[in-house]
Amino acid sequence: CSEAMIQELKLEIAKLRRDKYGISSERRARLIDQLELQLEELEASATEDELIAEEAAAKASTVRAFTRRHPVRKPFPDHLPRERVVVETPTACTCCGSDRIVKMGEDITETLEVIPRQWKVIQTVREKFTCRSCEKISQSPAPFHAIPRGWAGPSLIAMLVFEKYGQHQPLNRQAERFAREGVELSLSTLADLVGHAAVALQPIHALIESHVLAARRLHGDDTTVPLLARGGTKKARLWTYVRDDRPWNGGAPPAAVFHFSRDRAATNPNQHLSGWQGILQADAYGGYNDLYRDDREAGAVTSALCWAHARRKFFELADIAGNVRKG
Numbered sequence: 001c002s003e004a005m006i007q008e009l010k011l012e013i014a015k016l017r018r019d020k021y022g023i024s025s026e027r028r029a030r031l032i033d034q035l036e037l038q039l040e041e042l043e044a045s046a047t048e049d050e051l052i053a054e055e056a057a058a059k060a061s062t063v064r065a066f067t068r069r070h071p072v073r074k075p076f077p078d079h080l081p082r083e084r085v086v087v088e089t090p091t092a093c094t095c096c097g098s099d100r101i102v103k104m105g106e107d108i109t110e111t112l113e114v115i116p117r118q119w120k121v122i123q124t125v126r127e128k129f130t131c132r133s134c135e136k137i138s139q140s141p142a143p144f145h146a147i148p149r150g151w152a153g154p155s156l157i158a159m160l161v162f163e164k165y166g167q168h169q170p171l172n173r174q175a176e177r178f179a180r181e182g183v184e185l186s187l188s189t190l191a192d193l194v195g196h197a198a199v200a201l202q203p204i205h206a207l208i209e210s211h212v213l214a215a216r217r218l219h220g221d222d223t224t225v226p227l228l229a230r231g232g233t234k235k236a237r238l239w240t241y242v243r244d245d246r247p248w249n250g251g252a253p254p255a256a257v258f259h260f261s262r263d264r265a266a267t268n269p270n271q272h273l274s275g276w277q278g279i280l281q282a283d284a285y286g287g288y289n290d291l292y293r294d295d296r297e298a299g300a301v302t303s304a305l306c307w308a309h310a311r312r313k314f315f316e317l318a319d320i321a322g323n324v325r326k327g
Helices: 001-016 026-058 155-165 171-180 185-212 267-272 286-292 309-327
Strands: 127-130 137-139 215-228 234-245 255-261 279-282 302-305
Touching: 001 026, 155 171, 155 185, 171 185, 185 234, 185 255, 215 302, 234 267, 255 267, 267 286, 279 286
Parallel strands: 215 279, 279 302
Antiparallel strands: 127 137, 215 234, 234 255
16 A cells, blocks of 8 residues: 555656646746655655565565565765775685685675764964064964855855745754854854855855846746745745856856845846846746836846746646546
């Protein structure tokens, strides 16, 4: 029964991944996440049941263990370092005891392992020297810090920011995990690091934005993001503008710039693309309409509506017509 449910869930997930013109991408992504979580629980339970059945079969011959088809595991990535551990070889034949044995080959079993992260404190020593002639003090300049006069190393800052924004791990959870690893860092301290990192990354963001807005063709879209607020979670927006000229044999590297807003007001795309003129491929959201006006100060933006959104309506009409004919 569990095997059938696992296969059914896998087929449903695969169908959702292939479905491009059905429900909205946001709802589909959340549904896939929920189904994958359910699949994870089912497969873990199936493995547990299988091991229990095997153990029972070993103790009593009347109990027959069931077998479950395991997914074929992909080979471990080539870029991972290999540590060769050679088991002590026999010095004599295990059958007759003769020492006239010659190596004829070897069997290799690969096991994936991970080295837990280690915390360390780097002590940068700058020795001082005094001159016996002029009595002045000489010392090497202080090393570069990602954050001026900062106490956190660049790897720690990068990990903190990536976990917060890339893995959606709030700072309070990270602080709890750090404490379990023996490093006490308060929530306010971590938040201060994130603020410093945002300021330090502003020049890079500005360079990416200028590169994206230098294109004559842009892809624009917005998606909802949950925003924690007093009294509950609010629906905020993440705006994305993509430059990708590869379909037109463009030589410029593709890039994307992101903007966050607390609402979906038309002032947001107007502000993001103020001064920009070109072809904007986007959906039919009315917030872009001000960009297409002929009397726009920077010049009208040419609208290129998204065919995927247009086709979606035709698919819905086809489904309705099919249901009517069946009725």
